Amino acid sequence: MLSGDKPLYSQIIEILRGRIERGEYVPDQQLPTEVELAEQFGVSRITSKRALIELEREGLIYRRRGSGSFVKKKEGVRRPQEEQGGAAANRIVSMIIPYVASNNMFGYIPGISAYLESRGYYLSIHNSDWSSAQERELLRSLPKRGTSGIILYPVSTQRNLDIVHALHATGYPIVTIDQYYSLLSMGSVVSDNFGGGYTSAAQLIELGHTRIAFLSTIDIQYRSTVRDRFFGYCKALSDNGLPVDIDLVYSGMTDQAESDPPSRRQFYKSLLAQMLEQQVTAIQAEHDLVAFEIVKAAADMGVRVPEELSVVGFDNNLDFALHSDVPPITTVEQEYREIGRRAAEMIVDQLESGERQTNRVEVPIVWIARQSTGPGPEADADSDEEEQEAR
Secondary structure, three states: OOOOOOOHHHHHHHHHHHHHHOOOOOOOOEOOOHHHHHHHHOOOHHHHHHHHHHHHHHOOEEEEOOOEEEEOOOOOOOOHHHOOOHHHHOOEEEEEEOOOOOHHHHHHHHHHHHHHHHOOOEEEEEEOOOOHHHHHHHHHHHHHOOOOEEEEOOOOOOOOHHHHHHHHHOOOOEEEEOOOOOOOOOOEEEEOHHHHHHHHHHHHHHOOOOOEEEEEOOOHHHOHHHHHHHHHHHHHHHHOOOOOOHHHEEEOOHHHHOOOHHHHHHHHHHHHHHHHHOOOOEEEEOOHHHHHHHHHHHHHHOOOOOOOOEEEOOEOOOHHHHHOOOOOOEEEEOOHHHHHHHHHHHHHHHHHHOOOOOOEEEEOOEEEOOOOOOOOHHHHHHHHHHHHHHO
16 A cells, blocks of 8 residues: 555555545544554554654644544644744654664664653654665755754764765754764764773773773774774773784674674684684673674584683673573663663754754763673682682
């Protein structure tokens, strides 16, 4: 029933509007619920909810908390284009994200939507599908379609600087989450990635590890998140009198890491073998999924975690890993909901005050120790020395 020519929620609006105008739904009749519409049209519940919100804004329906949506009498019906102020009166804030099949993406959304709705705004979500070109097109088109502001999760902080800067420079409300553009003075809300990188390395050093590898499947400079975690890792090594050994830094292997499952599994085993040859006893991974792949590779190779190898992730969003046959992964937790809420707050502040956002907000991280980390060789050596002194 739906095509790819228009946004799905717009197509649902047109269909429901037509049914109301033709009398298929009469005044005070209840419409299908968000869940029923999602099943009927094969869309997400977020999309069906957006359609009902827009119909309410037009005055075609009214909604009762706990009861549902009902057709409104024809008096007072108005379309968005008839509202005073036109596009400027639009209360839609759009979120551009690189993919939607991830716990962390959905972690941001509750914080954003709850704050926006509390202030009378609505959220629309758009997927760039890890494509800088698609992200660029969304950045170009959404303001023209009447979106009041944009919350952007960038594909990379090396791409689309020109259009992001142009939007910000002209006063259009736009803030980034997860990452920030180091060359642009614009609003952003991120985790304390430097602190997270520092904490991970410092905790491993405290456990007695001195040969700690830093592993990122993407180039370190490609995203500010990974870059800051790497800088934190380097600072922790330096503060503890350890050299930053470039031979223990592994990055830029996206193609191999995202290959088919058999090839990916072999890639991680080969990578781990290289690290073990370098006498690595601990690995600080870019994020939890990479850490999980390393722990699985270690199991395949007969390397015991954490007795022979400690592994730390980042994010704390792999619930399935807690119930797998590998040790639960020690990680750094990001407060996704709070990041989303603060980003929405920034957008609304600019919309209502007219002042451009330029601050970078860093949300604290939380260290979560689990069974993938344990004592390193230096801890064992210290224990042997204490035992000998005791004798």
